Amino acid sequence: MLLGEIVIGWAFLDKDSLTRAMVERLLISLGGDPHDRHTELYLSEVRPLEYRCLMETAFDNLKVGTSAILSAPFIAELADPDWVSRLTNRCAARGIDVAVVWVRCDAESMREYIEFRGAARDAWKLDNWESYVSGLNTASSPSTAHITVDNRLGAAISLADQTRETLKRILT
Structure with missing residues (x-):
């Protein structure tokens, strides 16, 4: 990754890029609005899984020696x-x-x-x-x-x- 004059070999993990398709499909399958980010359905059923996916992806990178920046x-x-x-x-x-x-x-x-x-x-x-x-x-x-x-x-x-x-x- 190149940021100005700083070069780093880190993974950039954006929560929305990694999980948006899954989140939208899961919300639909649970009878919700795919764009919901405020109801109890999203907050209690979907958001915890979304963040778990992000964190596990980060740890997978770390296990193989790749540092990570998490954007969420x-x-x-x-x-x-x-x-x-x-x-x-x-x-x-x-x-x-x-x-x-x-x-x-x-x-x-x-x-x-x-x-x-x-x-x-x-x-x-x-x-x-x-x-x-x-x-x-x-x-x-x-x-x-x-x-x-x-x-x-x-x-x-x-x-x-x-x-x-x-x-x-x-x-x-």
Whole structure:
């Protein structure tokens, strides 16, 4: 992977790319909307499997010596001290370092990014914006150790430059 002047041989594992087709098919088979990302059906039956697939793919890469970058919100997971503890213990037992990068964003910026993305899975969020953002905590970050990058519109340092600096910190 090439990121600016930093070259890394890591797998980039995007949750949506890895699991979207499975998630949509599973939701349909359970009688739900394939674009649902907010109901109890998705949250309790599908989301845990989606994240499990992502994590197992990461560990498969790590088993063969390929470091991985996971791209997913992990909001519920990082708020759960037991989940964080299980992850760090599993990694430590294998000599694997974990670095959490928290992407800070505000509701206004988030809405613009979501509108620009134009994904069908975001329709509910946009149609129910006030309800959606009322369930988010954009003012704080997880209590677990992490590096924060600022993805708000008008951030002083571009996201690309922040990402390069973050990778430099992680790699040293």
